[in-house]
Amino acid sequence: MDNSQEDQEAQKTGTTRRQFLGQVGLASAGLQLVPLLSKAGSMLPDNEAAPAEPVTVSLMVNGSRKTLTLDTRVTLLDALREKLQMTGSKKGCDHGQCGACTVLADGRRINSCLHLAVMCEGTEVTTIEGLAKGEELHPMQAAFLKHDGFQCGYCTPGQICSAVGLVREGHAHTDEEIREQMSGNICRCGAYNNILDAIKEVQTA
Amino acid sequence: MQPFKYIKVPDTPAAIRAAGINQAKFIAGGTNVLDLMKLDIEKPRQLVDINQLSLYKIEELQNGGIRVGALVKNSDLAYNPAIKKNYPLLSEAILSGASPQLRNMATTGGNLMQRTRCPYFYSTDFACNKRVPGSGCAAISGYNRMNAVLGTSDHCIATHPSDMCVAMAALGAVIHVQGAKGTRAIPFADFHLLPGQTPHLEHNLKADELITHVELPPLAYAARSHYLKVRDRASYEFALTSAAVALDIQNGIIKAARVALGGVGTKPWRSIAAEQVLTGLPPNTASYQKAADTAMLDAKPNKDNAYKIELAKRTLVRALTTTGEIS
Numbered sequence: 353m354d355n356s357q358e359d360q361e362a363q364k365t366g367t368t369r370r371q372f373l374g375q376v377g378l379a380s381a382g383l384q385l386v387p388l389l390s391k392a393g394s395m396l397p398d399n400e401a402a403p404a405e406p407v408t409v410s411l412m413v414n415g416s417r418k419t420l421t422l423d424t425r426v427t428l429l430d431a432l433r434e435k436l437q438m439t440g441s442k443k444g445c446d447h448g449q450c451g452a453c454t455v456l457a458d459g460r461r462i463n464s465c466l467h468l469a470v471m472c473e474g475t476e477v478t479t480i481e482g483l484a485k486g487e488e489l490h491p492m493q494a495a496f497l498k499h500d501g502f503q504c505g506y507c508t509p510g511q512i513c514s515a516v517g518l519v520r521e522g523h524a525h526t527d528e529e530i531r532e533q534m535s536g537n538i539c540r541c542g543a544y545n546n547i548l549d550a551i552k553e554v555q556t557a
Numbered sequence: 558m559q560p561f562k563y564i565k566v567p568d569t570p571a572a573i574r575a576a577g578i579n580q581a582k583f584i585a586g587g588t589n590v591l592d593l594m595k596l597d598i599e600k601p602r603q604l605v606d607i608n609q610l611s612l613y614k615i616e617e618l619q620n621g622g623i624r625v626g627a628l629v630k631n632s633d634l635a636y637n638p639a640i641k642k643n644y645p646l647l648s649e650a651i652l653s654g655a656s657p658q659l660r661n662m663a664t665t666g667g668n669l670m671q672r673t674r675c676p677y678f679y680s681t682d683f684a685c686n687k688r689v690p691g692s693g694c695a696a697i698s699g700y701n702r703m704n705a706v707l708g709t710s711d712h713c714i715a716t717h718p719s720d721m722c723v724a725m726a727a728l729g730a731v732i733h734v735q736g737a738k739g740t741r742a743i744p745f746a747d748f749h750l751l752p753g754q755t756p757h758l759e760h761n762l763k764a765d766e767l768i769t770h771v772e773l774p775p776l777a778y779a780a781r782s783h784y785l786k787v788r789d790r791a792s793y794e795f796a797l798t799s800a801a802v803a804l805d806i807q808n809g810i811i812k813a814a815r816v817a818l819g820g821v822g823t824k825p826w827r828s829i830a831a832e833q834v835l836t837g838l839p840p841n842t843a844s845y846q847k848a849a850d851t852a853m854l855d856a857k858p859n860k861d862n863a864y865k866i867e868l869a870k871r872t873l874v875r876a877l878t879t880t881g882e883i884s
């Protein structure tokens with residue numbers, strides 16, 4: 353995208369950014385440094401555009417429709433936790449690195465922290481709250497209980513949603529494959545062996 | 558994260574119209590662009606959601622190649638039976654990257670466009686020519702164990718992080734794009750740019766251009782191919798080094814070869830010189846070692862990453878050995 357910005361600039365000024373930097377050298381580099389050195393600078397809008405309007409989005413979560421008016425920046429994870437008070441999905445890293453926020457979107461596991469709520473219109477979202485049928489636990493929940501697949505429990509909703517997705521995807525059969533296919537879910541308590549046992553039980557059932 | 562306007566577009570022409578204005582960015586899987594927006598590294602004023610576009614197909618072509626839509630999810634591409642059969646190196650490369658959740662979100666187009674994981678690029682507290690042109694490069698004088706040894710410049714030594722792209726570089730994929738001025742086909746080697754004096758310019762796309770699909774050319778011997786990734790832990794980690802290779806072995810001689818390296822270059826690094834060295838030699842360790850030495854001939858280490866030169870050679874020798882043994 354930068355290439356064509358450069359093209360446009362060249363059309364306007366008869367010089368490209370590259371040539372410009374070459375011409376003014378350090379003076380221009382100094383200007384570029386300002387936003388870098390001042391943290392506050394990076395909080396200011398880059399141009400005059402007004403802040404974006406809130407948008408209305410209709411989400412299908414665990415089979416029921418929820419209509420929300422949101423800032424466009426709200427992630428699916430924050431919409432679930434902050435707007436819908438469904439705090440089962442956890443925030444570990446907020447950057448796709450831990451799996452605590454894993455939910456199922458149209459049956460496939462995703463990281464809800466790297467997905468915008470406004471992008472979910474028309475998607476069936478299933479969270480840990482939606483797995484049980486009334487009082488009857490989902491087989492994966494029951495297996496995690498039986499095999500002690502957790503200690504503190506913080507990673508557990510993500511682990512269980514991920515494990516449900518894994519079984520549905522059907523690509524993991526050996527212990528090694530299951531471990532690899534669960535590698536997107538980090539457990540600080542190290543309950544990995546018991547999680548493996550729980551998944552194997554559900555898979556062979 | 559800065560406020561932005563969100564637009565969902567129904568088709569390619571609408572996407573192209575929306576892209577050219579208001580510092581717009583496309584969002585596909587969102588796994589890279591949102592990550593960077595949360596850190597104020599990317600600040601689009603407008604986010605153009607392209608997920609409604611019909612670019613989800615994987616089609617086998619008459620000529621034996623495969624055409625992959627830009628929105629095909631990384632997991633769907635990796636598990637596609639024709640990809641697994643005809644281009645195992647691509648399937649293996651994708652499955653070695655990120656996590657199952659991320660691969661369910663990440664798209665072909667987004668993966669091609671993903672930005673470096675250089676830690677100094679990721680922190681607005683440091684100088685980085687890629688993030689703020691002209692500000693300097695904190696990695697060159699800093700801790701650069703993860704950085705590149707091939708294709709570097711005095712302005713940037715960041716690696717290209719993608720695994721998928723290394724396999725596509727080896728295959729000589731062609732990237733098809735569409736913009737206001739029409740369509741273009743970009744050979745893989747020309748798509749990503751070397752940092753040179755302008756590390757902030759990373760690819761060949763114009764602001765209004767959308768990747769529509771990637772064409773994998775027919776390459777019968779790619780059925781005998783492999784991707785090997787070496788990293789700090791067994792899974793869910795970027796490459797220190799990686800190698801994507803394919804070998805055409807006939808009557809005990811290498812007739813043709815494809816070699817590309819990951820984790821070492823500032824772009825996905827195909828080594829045509831290594832391919833030429835292999836051609837005509839018997840498939841054995843001595844030949845592979847010769848190819849590896851050739852591939853890394855121009856490598857330029859920094860303070861903390863000299864180890865990558867030897868590691869990349871061994872990675873390549875191992876990948877070639879494994880490939881040579883495929884019956």
Ligand SMILES: Cc1cc2nc3c(=O)[nH]c(=O)nc-3n(C[C@H](O)[C@H](O)[C@H](O)COP(=O)(O)OP(=O)(O)OC[C@H]3O[C@@H](n4cnc5c(N)ncnc54)[C@H](O)[C@@H]3O)c2cc1C
Nearest residue numbers: 585586587588589590654655664666667668670719720768
């Ligand atoms: C924790 C973590 C670990 C990871 N590990 C690995 C790894 O080991 N190996 C690896 O290879 N990758 C890894 N990744 C990166 C991942 O592969 C990329 O984030 C992903 O491929 C980006 O695809 P996306 O569809 O989500 O892109 P998006 O985030 O939606 O977009 C990325 C960029 O591409 C542009 N774009 C998207 N589609 C198009 C299009 N059709 N035309 C033009 N421009 C487009 C967007 O505007 C944006 O600039 C990891 C990511 C995370 C978060």
Ligand code: SF4
Nearest residue numbers: 675685686694713714
């Ligand atoms: S290596 Fe490149 S990305 Fe990393 S700090 Fe230097 S300029 Fe930035």
Ligand code: FES
Nearest residue numbers: 444445446451465
């Ligand atoms: S909170 Fe989403 S992956 Fe960590």
Ligand code: FES
Nearest residue numbers: 503505539540541
């Ligand atoms: S049970 Fe504590 S983090 Fe997994």
